[in-house]
Amino acid sequence: MEKGAMVFPFPIAVSCLFIIFHFANSVSGSLVFNFYAASCPTxxxxxxxxxxxxxxxxxxxxxxxxxxxxxxxxxxxxxxxxxxxxxxxxxxxxxxxxxxxxxxxxxxxxxxxxxxxxxxxxxxxxxxxxxxxxxxxxxxxxxxxxxxxxxxxxxxxxVRPNILDTSFTMDEMINRFSDKELSLFDLVILSGAHTIGTAHCSSFRDRFQEDSKGKLTLIDKTLDSTYADKLMQECPLSASPSVQVNNDPETSMVFDNQYYRNLLTNKGLFQSDSALLRDNRTRKFVEDLANDQEFFFESWGQSFLKLTSIGVKTGDEGEIRRSCASTNA
Ligand code: HEM
CATH class of the missing domain: 1.10.520.10 (Peroxidase; domain 1)
Known part of the structure; x- marks a missing residue:
């Protein structure tokens, strides 16, 4: 045994270890992997x-x-x-x-x-x-x-002071993300969520306007014209408010890096999507992600972890609701 090393009796050492372990897992205020391993394994x-x-x-x-x-x-x-x-x-x-x-x-x-x-x-x-x-x-x-x-x-x-709108400028988007401790890169990665899902016509109407004959015309020239025609067909002015289009016109049912390839061919559905290609700060990211799905997936994992850790309540904060629609009180 080294000179000067302290020896704790076994029960004290075990208690110390327990306290350290317990502290690290539940009092530190952070999330842990397999939190429900003992309390609800399934x-x-x-x-x-x-x-x-x-x-x-x-x-x-x-x-x-x-x-x-x-x-x-x-x-x-x-x-x-x-x-x-x-x-x-x-x-x-x-x-x-x-x-x-x-x-x-x-x-x-x-x-x-x-x-x-x-x-x-x-x-x-x-x-x-x-x-x-x-x-x-x-x-x-x-x-x-x-x-x-x-x-x-x-x-x-x-809600409004925290959520983003499709009309936001890059600076506005960057600021909202940075308020949540998310970086410019996280913005580009998490926007990749638009590789799946749908949008109502009203979400991208700002890219078109009604002409004097009561027809839609494209005003946002950053949008591919063939894609714009397709959107106008799917979402005419007479469309019911419930009509939706795919966010990703190519592989809407698959979570892949097609979203970034769409951006490169000017097929970003929202103004806020197209902005990622137009801005000098984010264009290179878009190009790299369009070329490398592995890179997107790895980065997605990291950004998703950050997204799902924003402002979490742990330990004694908040409660475990019995029903998600109402507080217990
Ligand atoms: C960066 C700014 C963002 C803006 C401005 C934005 C805006 C929108 C809008 C307007 C829609 C269509 C809603 C509708 O018409 O029903 C939509 C759909 C969607 N957004 Fe975003 N979004 C953003 C970021 C994100 C992020 C970070 C995620 C997730 C990580 C996300 C996931 C989705 C998904 C999956 C859909 C499809 C929803 C469905 O199919 O029901 N979005 N987004």
Missing amino acids: AEFIVRNTVSSSSSSDSSIPGKLLRLVFHDCFVEGCDASLMLLGNNTEKSDPANRSVGGFSVIESAKRVLEFLCPGTVSCADIIALAARDAVEIVGGPMIQIPTGRRDGMVSVASN
Whole structure:
């Protein structure tokens, strides 16, 4: 034994180790991998199963779940505040009108409440479900830490100051991301979520205008004209407000790097997508991602981890809701 080394009696050493371990896992305020390993070992399996079965009966589910986590995490952090019902909650804000996937989260929650009551948060279910949704449509498999707790605050007026709009300039987008400690690169990577899912005609109407004959014409010349014609056909002025088009006109059902290839050929659906190619700060990223799907997948894993860690509540903060639509009180 080295000179000066201190020897602790075995029980004291074990207690110290326990305290260090316990501190690291639950009091540090951070998320941990396999948080439910002891308390609800089937939690991740149940979420995956629910996402998988609902996606096979409704192909719009993966896109909905992926957008849901974004809109949840950017407002009040990843705490399921978006799921709370009531007057003037986040969900009631028009910016969240077309967000979906809530029933999938509720159905996983119902099973989990039956198996492990009061244990698995809605916030974790949302993050896990989005992770699984990406994998189900061909994206990378990612391990994400858990231990998020559910928030008690959900106010509609918090939505607009936090969520992004398609009319935003690059600087506005960069600022909103940096408010969440997300980088310029994270912005380019997470926008790659638009490789799946759909959009209502109103989301990109700003790229067109009505001419004197009452017909749509393209005003945003950064959009490919053939693609623009196709969009005008799918979304005429007479279209019902419920009409939707694919975000990715080429491989809408697959999570791949086609989104970036679309940007290179001027087929970014939203003004905010096209902006990523136009801006000198992001163009090179777009080109690299369009050329290398592996690079996109690896980067997606890292940016998704950051997205799903925004403002998380852990330890004694928040609560574990019994139902995702309302607080326990
Ligand atoms: C960077 C700024 C962003 C803007 C301005 C934006 C805007 C939009 C808009 C307007 C729609 C169409 C909504 C509709 O008409 O129903 C949409 C769809 C979607 N967004 Fe984004 N988004 C952004 C970033 C993100 C991020 C970071 C994610 C996730 C990581 C994401 C995931 C999605 C998905 C998956 C859909 C399709 C939803 C569905 O199929 O129901 N978006 N986005």
